[in-house]
Amino acid sequence: MVAGWFTEGGDGSGFRLLGTRCSACGAVFFPREDASCRNPGCGGGDLEEVPLSRRGRIWSYTDSRYRPPSPYVTNPELPWEPYALIAVELEAERIVVLGQAVPGVTVADLAVGMEVEVVPGVLHEDPEGPEDSGTTWTTWQWRPTGVAG
Numbered sequence: 001m002v003a004g005w006f007t008e009g010g011d012g013s014g015f016r017l018l019g020t021r022c023s024a025c026g027a028v029f030f031p032r033e034d035a036s037c038r039n040p041g042c043g044g045g046d047l048e049e050v051p052l053s054r055r056g057r058i059w060s061y062t063d064s065r066y067r068p069p070s071p072y073v074t075n076p077e078l079p080w081e082p083y084a085l086i087a088v089e090l091e092a093e094r095i096v097v098l099g100q101a102v103p104g105v106t107v108a109d110l111a112v113g114m115e116v117e118v119v120p121g122v123l124h125e126d127p128e129g130p131e132d133s134g135t136t137w138t139t140w141q142w143r144p145t146g147v148a149g
Contacts, residue, residue: 004018004032004049005017005018005030005031005032005140006018006118006120006140007051008120014054015054015118015119015120015140016051016052016054016118017030017051017052017097017118017140018030018032018049018050018051018052019031019032019049019050019051019052019093019095020032020033020034020047020048020049020050021047021048021050022037022039022042022044022045022046022047023045023046023047023048024037024042024043024044024045024046025037025039025041025042025045027039027042028050028052028093028095029095030052030093030095030097032049033047034047052090052092052093052097052118053090053091053092053093054117054118055090055091055115055116055117055118055145056088056089056090056091056097056115056116057088057089057091057113057114057115057116058086058087058088058110058111058112058113058114058116058142059087059088059089059096059112060086060087060112061084061085061086061087061101061107061110061112062084062085062107063082063083063084063085063106063107064082064083064084064085065082066080067080073123073137083100083101083103084100084101084105084106084107084109084110085098085099085100085101086098086099086100086101086110086116086142088116088118088142099118099139099140099141099142100121100139100141100142101141101142101143102119102121102141102142102143103121105143105144109144110144114144115144115145116142116143116144116145117142117143117145118140118141118142118143119140119141119142119143120138120139120140120141121138121139121140121141122136122137122138122139123137123138123139
């Protein structure tokens with residue numbers, strides 16, 4: 001998990017991506033920005049953490065048919081399993097966020113404009129992590145709203 005990029009929503013709000021908003025121009029950023037406003041036309045303001053929309057619409061999509069290079073975590077001993085990669089325009093913020101589709105959803109199941117929601121997912125599991133307890137790398141994934149899971 002990348003610290004500060006999402007929250008499990010222990011307050012009942014559910015799983016959410018976390019971005020930042022500039023107090024001067026209102027621009028929203030993901031991944032988060034903690035140093036200064038990325039908007040070149042802004043003189044700068046305070047950056048505030050904001051939970052992002054849970055839903056959006058597919059802007060574009062493709063499939064990943066090759067094993068990405070490091071730092072992507074993968075077991076080179078296992079065969080590569082392709083996955084769908086989705087660019088989603090968030091409802092309120094109107095920014096595009098890239099992420100994997102949930103397991104089982106392929107490009108054949110997707111269409112531009114389709115509504116999706118952000119859900120927690122597993123990027124990689126290492127059963128022999130620290131103290132033999134195992135390590136799970138969590139991430140966000142996109143799930144079409146009509147798909148149970």
